[in-house]
Amino acid sequence: xxxxxxxxxxDEIRQAIRQGNWDKPTSGLANGFLQTNLVILPKDMxxxxxxxxxxxxxxxxxxxxxxxxxxxxSLSAPSADLRSDIPRYHVYRNxxxxxxxxxxxxxxxxxxxxxxxxxxxxxxxxLVKNGIPMRHNEEGRNVPMYKTSIPTVxxxxxxxPTVVSMRPVAEKDLVRAVQxxxxxxxxxxxxxxxxxxxxxxxxxxDQPDYGDSVTVKEGEVPVFWACGVTPQAVAAHIKPPFxxxxxxxxxxxxxxxxxxxxxx
Amino acid sequence: xxxxxxxxxxDEIRQAIRQGNWDKPTSGLANGFLQTNLVILPKDMxxxxxxxxxxxxxxxxxxxxxxxxxxxxSLSAPSADLRSDIPRYHVYRNxxxxxxxxxxxxxxxxxxxxxxxxxxxxxxxxLVKNGIPMRHNEEGRNVPMYKTSIPTVxxxxxxxPTVVSMRPVAEKDLVRAVQxxxxxxxxxxxxxxxxxxxxxxxxxxDQPDYGDSVTVKEGEVPVFWACGVTPQAVAAHIKPPFxxxxxxxxxxxxxxxxxxxxxx
Numbered sequence: 001x002x003x004x005x006x007x008x009x010x011d012e013i014r015q016a017i018r019q020g021n022w023d024k025p026t027s028g029l030a031n032g033f034l035q036t037n038l039v040i041l042p043k044d045m046x047x048x049x050x051x052x053x054x055x056x057x058x059x060x061x062x063x064x065x066x067x068x069x070x071x072x073x074s075l076s077a078p079s080a081d082l083r084s085d086i087p088r089y090h091v092y093r094n095x096x097x098x099x100x101x102x103x104x105x106x107x108x109x110x111x112x113x114x115x116x117x118x119x120x121x122x123x124x125x126x127l128v129k130n131g132i133p134m135r136h137n138e139e140g141r142n143v144p145m146y147k148t149s150i151p152t153v154x155x156x157x158x159x160x161p162t163v164v165s166m167r168p169v170a171e172k173d174l175v176r177a178v179q180x181x182x183x184x185x186x187x188x189x190x191x192x193x194x195x196x197x198x199x200x201x202x203x204x205x206d207q208p209d210y211g212d213s214v215t216v217k218e219g220e221v222p223v224f225w226a227c228g229v230t231p232q233a234v235a236a237h238i239k240p241p242f243x244x245x246x247x248x249x250x251x252x253x254x255x256x257x258x259x260x261x262x263x264x
Numbered sequence: 265x266x267x268x269x270x271x272x273x274x275d276e277i278r279q280a281i282r283q284g285n286w287d288k289p290t291s292g293l294a295n296g297f298l299q300t301n302l303v304i305l306p307k308d309m310x311x312x313x314x315x316x317x318x319x320x321x322x323x324x325x326x327x328x329x330x331x332x333x334x335x336x337x338s339l340s341a342p343s344a345d346l347r348s349d350i351p352r353y354h355v356y357r358n359x360x361x362x363x364x365x366x367x368x369x370x371x372x373x374x375x376x377x378x379x380x381x382x383x384x385x386x387x388x389x390x391l392v393k394n395g396i397p398m399r400h401n402e403e404g405r406n407v408p409m410y411k412t413s414i415p416t417v418x419x420x421x422x423x424x425p426t427v428v429s430m431r432p433v434a435e436k437d438l439v440r441a442v443q444x445x446x447x448x449x450x451x452x453x454x455x456x457x458x459x460x461x462x463x464x465x466x467x468x469x470d471q472p473d474y475g476d477s478v479t480v481k482e483g484e485v486p487v488f489w490a491c492g493v494t495p496q497a498v499a500a501h502i503k504p505p506f507x508x509x510x511x512x513x514x515x516x517x518x519x520x521x522x523x524x525x526x527x528x
Contacts, residue, residue: 043311046311047307047310047311047314050311050314050315050318051314051329051331054314054318054326054329055329055339062318065315065318065319067315067419067420075319075417153339155331156331179528182527182528183528185449185527189527263446263449263453263527263528264443264446264447264527264528
């Protein structure tokens with residue numbers, strides 16, 4: 001199955017997920033194609049959340065937004081069904097995580113709007129191609145993520161701290177890391193911060209708020225990118241009556257070629 | 265007055281406009297700062313229009329969107345008042361242009377949302393700095409604009425053709441023109457098309473749909489950029505009960521430095 005999936009098209013991968021044949025994280029699948037975070041909210045919160053994403057493009061880069069009631073991401077994957085094409089979902093009721101289903105067809109309502117938000121898998125692929133290794137992958141962990149002292153820009157009810165992910169980068173690779181990720185503003189883009197964690201309100205690198213800690217070696221500098229967990233954290237913070245997201249690492253696979261969103 | 269305005273700060277220029285001391289086009293004012301198009305719509309159309317802009321980022325690059333009811337563009341010019349800081353407005357009722365006031369304070373309603381959309385003045389400045397002259401400025405005309413066969417991506421009621429502006433560029437400068445404008449995705453970015461007008465549904469360069477025709481000289485190629493008239497044309501097309509925009513050429517001046525939105 002794994003080998004099949006590695007060589008499958010994006011449509012085939014989504015079909016396998018839809019049929020219940022893949023409920024694991026999507027890292028490494030569909031190389032060269034954008035994967036996205038998912039946030040589903042009722043229409044009465046959709047304008048504010050759309051505004052929030054527009055005001056916070058580094059943490060919430062929008063790849064696609066569905067028409068109210070539609071589960072078809074017509075710009076990014078017209079053959080997909082967002083109710084079933086993600087390996088695992090998180091369902092929140094009044095801000096509490098109540099279910100972790102692999103299909104939400106039964107939960108879908110006619111007033112829902114789905115937001116697909118750029119994911120760091122994409123720029124990690126670009127960094128690795130440029131010879132900059134990902135420590136969390138080497139150590140078999142999730143990328144460490146931290147709440148920062150950098151506020152997001154409020155929109156209606158949505159507000160809260162910017163969440164960042166951290167990757168240690170060798171000093172000699174810092175310039176290239178900035179260049180490579182600057183090409184991809186729709187997947188968080190250039191780093192938010194290079195250097196001292198305390199400058200952005202992080203007190204202990206070994207105690208991430210999400211994910212796992214990783215080793216920072218001699219001669220390496222911690223580099224922080226805006227993180228797609230931000231919109232989920234912010235949305236969860238205001239405890240909407242009903243919200244559905246992807247489960248961490250279980251992303252939506254689009255038909256958009258990564259290179260096609262490179263700005264130069 | 266003109267000389268004063270040329271050396272004034274963005275805040276001073278907006279004050280002069282607010283006090284009725286400047287009702288002319290803003291081209292050439294506040295060099296180095298972003299100017300924007302303006303579209304004001306009632307809240308019940310705001311989600312659809314925001315979605316439309318999100319889906320059509322080349323023609324509708326959003327610089328700032330106000331909270332419903334607010335006339336303060338808090339991200340782009342916190343000291344501004346969008347009811348008075350634009351030299352001239354166009355007021356549309358049921359799709360018809362009914363008034364051209366210099367102040368809309370009396371017309372402002374509590375449910376209005378203001379959209380500030382990137383303007384080509386910004387990338388023209390970058391082109392000129394790179395030695396690529398603007399023919400319409402040389403000839404003292406407005407830039408020629410054309411409806412194309414390139415459809416915008418529909419969002420709710422909003423749909424219609426993409427409008428482009430055209431600038432003749434010497435063949436030797438084509439590469440640089442693409443590079444320079446690619447840096448600025450928030451002000452229309454890279455060209456939509458280089459070459460034959462007929463490839464994008466334009467039958468006669470001498471008959472623009474908006475603005476004035478300009479001379480295309482021997483050895484020059486017509487280059488087409490997505491145009492900020494698109495959202496106005498699309499919004500006017502669906503004849504909203506009430507809409508306010510800037511008058512062509514009479515833009516909103518922000519506090520955002522042009523260089524700060526360059527992606528690299």
